[in-house]
Amino acid sequence: MRSVLIAQLRAHAARLVASTLAIVIAVGFVVATLVLNATARSTVLEAVGAQYVGAAAVVTSTDGASLADDVDTLAGLGSVAAVAPSYETSVQAGIPGRVGSQYLFVESVADDAALRWQRMTEGALPDGPGEVAVSERARAEVGDVLTVTSYDETGGESTSEATVTGIVDLSGDPQAGLFGRAFVTADQARQWGAVDPVELRVAAAPGAGDEQVRSDAATALGDRQVEVLTGSERADEAAANMLGNAMALTAVLLVFGTVAVVVAGLVIANTFAVLLAQRTRELALLRCVGATARQVRRGVLGEALVTGLVSSATGAVAGIGLAALVSALVGGAESPIPLAGISVPWYAPLAGVVVGTLVTFLAALAPARAATRVAPLAALRPVDQAPLRSRPGVLRLVLGLLLLLPGVGLMAVGVTAGDVLIALPGGVLSFLGVVLLAQRGVPPVVAAAGRLAGRLGGVPARLAAGNATRNPRRTAATATALLIGVTLTSAFVVGAASTRATAQAGLAAEFPTDVVVEGFSGELPATLVGTLAGTEGVERGASVLAGTVTGPDGEPTGAYGVDRDEATAALRSTEDLVLPGPGQASVPEWLAQTWDVADGDRLTLGGGDPDVEVPARELTVRVIDADNPLLLDAAELRALAPDAALGQVWLRLADSDPERQVDVVDRITDVVAEASPDSQVTGLVTMRAEIDEILDALLLVVTGLLGVAVVIALIGVGNTLALSVVERRQENGLLRALGLTRGQLRGLLAWEAVLVAGVAAVLGVLIGGAYGLIGAASLLGEIGTIVLDVPWLQIGVIVAVATAAGLLASVLPARRAARTAPVAAIAA
Amino acid sequence: MSVPVMTVPGEPPAATPAGVAVRAAGLRKTYGKGETAVQALAGVDVTFARGGFTAIMGPSGSGKSTLMHCLAGLDTATAGQVWLGDTELTALRDDALTALRRQRIGFVFQAFNLLPALPARENIVLPMQLAGSRPDPVWFDDVVARLGLRERLGHRPHELSGGQQQRVAIARALLPRPDVVFADEPTGNLDSRSGAEVLGLLRSSVRETGQTVVMVTHDPSAAAYADRVVLLADGRLAGELTDPTAETVLDALRGLGA
Known part of the structure; x- marks a missing residue:
């Protein structure tokens, strides 16, 4: 059988394009998600936690008391190479060429090179008094002499001058744009009014580990009100503060990854069904010449495994490439999303390949079982004419309802209580219920839509409506793949619009003046x-x-x-x-x-x-x-x-x-x-605008991510139609013989695609819109007044795009069908 | 070698004489190219009279099905011409040919005659619906009654017997009053009683309503229902019989070495 398997793969490589594409996209998406997630985290870590990453330990005063006297204590420890106290103050700086003066936040630069974390765009850090390095926001140039007005503890004003020695690169730091920042030596900072450092950064002596430095410092300062963390712990803490909750971000992105994989799974199962239907006779012939059912199944599964492995590997590479591209594009532009370079965690490509191969294999199981049921005589017999009847899935119905009803109940409770932690599991449960029930619910809706279409589109539309409901199980599977994508996209669009409107109202209330x-x-x-x-x-x-x-x-x-x-x-x-x-x-x-x-x-x-x-x-x-x-x-x-x-x-x-x-x-x-x-x-006008921009960018990114799921689902629509074309070769031939023009035949398939895609899109938008509103209501209920906002334009675009793309998916199968010679009906 | 064969020079495409429904001149059909080319039709000239019931016969591979496909506009000829009345089929493009098929030609195939998703009534009116026209209700009732389908109109194909399915196909073929009905082994999948019934119905449509019928078959007793038998061998005409019986057809076929 192995030689047969290899020969099959070689002969049908072109046929595997659809499933390969679905796997590559899904795996690429998962890998890109993981990589971008890791990159975003490391970028934020680098930007927000930059000053801590290089430090072995960080000592923070918990009662606000000065740590100035502890510098020498720590510097005397054997495991410590250097200690940098952080002096902070603010000044008004006059910049050449500008009339007004602007606020600069001043912080001290470490004397020790190991604790100097600043990246320079241009020039160097200051070495002595009268020198300053500034962030880009200050809009000064190297060599400029700043007129600095500083205030001492008692409010006494003094004026001095400082020469700009360098520009510090703060890209990736979400706080970079708000105010200009200045970096000076500790002495200069003190001259400008900085007192009482409340944070010390400690560098390790050669051979000393971070943990050792941390425990030594903690012991030495045992009687003080301080918190001692290792540098990376402190950086994590800073990044987590910045990202809100880093874990939540990962979870959200992985949910999208899961969605892509599930959708891809449905599409792959469809693709294999198509491939095997195309080969019914071939498989039957194998049975005729003596292959056992098991050998046929093993052959099909082997084919799936090889396809899955190859496409997953391709997908993993594509995903890393995609992440690099996104990072380059986003990082290059002035984007509020922190991305710089690319960090590929080892588990990302591995997870992609394992998930992709596994899903392909699992998706091929059902078609493989169907393949073993091909009777040897099928090779010799014309195809069965009786329409397929699907068994009533009572179990599925019961299970679907058992998931849906409690899920809806939980969501209702979550909305009333304003608690997203109750609503979220409700949403997951009910959505699983929806997916299970879709098999039962979608075909009648397609049939109803078909009756409507029949009135508009004449005979081809009527025939298409009949065809779309002829194999309810397959129609439901195709529609479900699209339904999932559209539901989640619209849930997010509606949810984000409401979140945004609420956040804007909240910001406006909190910061009423620009x-x-x-x-x-x-x-x-x-x-x-x-x-x-x-x-x-x-x-x-x-x-x-x-x-x-x-x-x-x-x-x-x-x-x-x-x-x-x-x-x-x-x-x-x-x-x-x-x-x-x-x-x-x-x-x-x-x-x-x-x-x-x-x-x-x-x-x-x-x-x-x-x-x-x-x-x-x-x-x-x-x-x-x-x-x-x-x-x-x-x-x-x-x-x-x-x-x-x-x-x-x-x-x-x-x-x-x-x-x-x-x-x-x-x-x-x-x-x-x-x-x-x-x-x-x-x-706080710039803060408001930035929050707005971050929400906008997030919405765009997530919509894009979910768009991937929709694209995969549309490959599925194309596949299902291809399967229809294969199965209905004779029928299409007969229709052509009886007077259906090529255009009408293409129209028939286009109608079928529009019916399935349109119904999935409309149902998805309705269900997704409800989820979005419920999610926003339960999430923001904790915060305060909720402003619900339905972006009708975007919703309309989702429906139009999904339906139009369904139409697009019908083009290739329709071309193939239109090429069917009428004689095909007779030459069975 | 594929050689483009033109009409014989000096022979103008004459108008089809009255009383002739279908006519082919110099009809050739070659499958494949070069070394592997197979000539299915090697220059066939034949006419079919209006209101006649003709059977095309010949051994396997004689080209009888190909001839029918070319005559019916289901397949394109490599060379030569086919006229349906005064219309030259071989000069038409696909859409015109399709429109012509649904308005002026009826079909009865051996198997897979009906769309499984549609009930019998809709299968019968399908070609007229595709043409955007409505069947004459009196004629519809008449055809349905003669074919004994009145009680079966709401049934789907898989709820009908093989004989009933063929009767639905005949009703569909007769309903638009086409210039000609082509039948391709219409009894091939039927038991002998149902087969006789179907052939009887075809013959009575010729006798009673003047319908022209051309039927491809390999069964001498089926051919005996026709007024005339055209014999084909190796892609060429190999003789013909008028008022055939099963015995004369069998003798003629033996003469072809089948």
Whole structure:
């Protein structure tokens, strides 16, 4: 049989293209997922944990106490080569060619080379005072001399100059874009106001292991409030903080991998059914000349094994290549997804090959069993004319319902309780139920759709509807493969849209202002609002008065005054920051406690200046979040504090991408610096834009990943049609003889494909949309107010693409069918 | 060697005389190329009268099925011409040929005559539906009644006996009142009683409604139902019989060495 197997493989290599393709894509996907996952983790680890990766141990103060005195203690240990305390401060830096100054976060550079983690784009790290290396965000060049304004502990201001020696590469660090960062020697950092290092990084002496350094350091500092971790532990911790939960990411990606493999499995089973149906006569002939059923089965399974192995290996290589390509494309662009280079974990290609081969083998089992049932006489007999009847799968029905009903119940509980951990297993259970029930549910829907199509498409559509329901089991299997892909894609699209809408609403509530300009020492010029509102990229501005009032406890307190209409227009949301109208006061929680007032209470405020006599005002209290100031209506504040002047300007920027908004913030900084040199520009606009961009990119990537499952499923649609064409050769020949034109025959197959793909797409979108909404509701229920959002356009695109691709899948089989000579019906 | 054979020069393609349903001139069909080429038809000239029942006979490999396929527009000839009435089939492209088949030619095959997914009624009207036309209900009832299918119209093919299936195929062939009905071994898969029934129905359609029928068969007793037998051997005409009986057909076949 081995020679027969080899001959078969050689002769039918072309026929195996479809299954090979399905396996290659599925395995490639799994491997690429694993590799990209590992790459993302190592990139984040490298970027966020970069400063820890090179260190043997990291000592962190848990009570905020200075570790400055412990440096020598640790440096004296035998296993320690060097200790680098981390000094951090912030300064205002004036950059040549720019009017305004900008904030720079300053951190100290280690003296020891082993603890210097910074990657340089250009130049070198500073070696002494008066030198600084900056991140790209600072927009300075090597050789520039920065004018640095620093503040000491007591707030004393001093100005110095520092020359830029190098630019530090922070690519991959998701925090890189927010503010500029500066790197200086420890001495310089101290001069610029850094005190009390709370973190020490320790390098190992030659021959000493990380763990030894960690335990030595822990012993030496036994009586201090510190946490001692090895460098890699600390890096993991930092990366995990950054990634939210690294495990969750892996789990999500592996779910997609599983989906691809399951879909591929269905397609491979289909492909083998096609191949064996094409060879019924050949197999029967083998039986006729004396091959046993077992030999035939072994031959078929051997073929599957070889195919699986070869295609899986190809898929693994393709997957690594794909990951490298994605990494290069994404890493090259300014993308919020951290990818640099490529790291291939040993288990990725192995898992791909094992999974691919196993799935192929398992998928071939059923067709192989069917092949052994080929009677020897089949070689000599025309094909059976009676339509296939599938056995009623009572077991499948019961099992499907047993999974579906409790699953739906769990999801209902999960949504009401707002607990994704309850809803998730419910979703998995019910989806398995859906997949099992699809076999029963899909054919009637296809039949119904077929009746509708028959009215529209004439005879070919009516015939196609009959054909599509003739082998319900196969139709269901084909549709199910597509259904899974479409369901998950739309679940994700709907879920992500809702998550995004909710996150945006939440961000807007939490950070209602895009940019705030605040006078550091006193008032801002009144004309500033108009100037800023006219700046390119700024949509609206609102002026906020600052003044002093006296509370019911007799103590003076600072208050801001706003015009509610003007301010509302400049805010993203007034959900958390409730603005007061005339006769109202928005009181932060801590102040409400001090004054002992609650929502709706009346509050009497007096003038803030004891020298100026003003009548007290009685206002209605509205308690707001603690991190806000006391807010009054502008007119009320003016009445209480006649000297109230412009204290803040709130700005709302036009929506655009983070890079453009950084430009706008720079322009604002320049304008403010000219008008009022000692004022401060802050704002979270870039953070919001970046979160938006990350969600967008994630959505795109995941949709792309699930698109792979859909592509594999469509190969399945093509396969099923190919099988139809093979099985219905005589029938198609007869139709041609009776007057079906070539075009009509192609139309017949196109209708069949559209029926199966369209039904799968529509059902998938409905089920997936429900899953997406349930998932978002249960996931975000924990967070707060849920904003459900159904992206109709994307949903429509999914249905259209799946159906159109089904049509595309029918092209090759249809061409083959159209070539069938009418004589084929007679020459059986 | 494949040699393109042209019509004989100087012989204009004459108009088909009235009373002739189908006509072939210089019909050749070669399968394969070069060394392995097989000549199935080696220049056949034949006419079939309107309203006649003709049987084409010959030993295995004589080319009788190929001749029928070429006459019916199911297969393309290598050279030569076929006319259906005044239409030259050999000059038509695939779509025109397909349209012509569904409107002007009826078929009854040996096996696999019916679409398994469709009930008998839909199988019968299928060619007319494909042509976008509606059957004349009176004629439909008449054909169905004569073929004894009134009670079977809702059945699917696998619920019918072999004889019943062939009767459905004959009904389908007769319904569009085609110029000619081609039957390819219509009794090949039937027991003798059902076979006789089918042949009787074919003959009565010729006698009663003037339908032209051309039938390929290798069974002398089936050929005896025809008005005329055309004999074929090695891709060439090898004689013909009028008003044949099973014995005269058998004798003629023996003369061909079959």
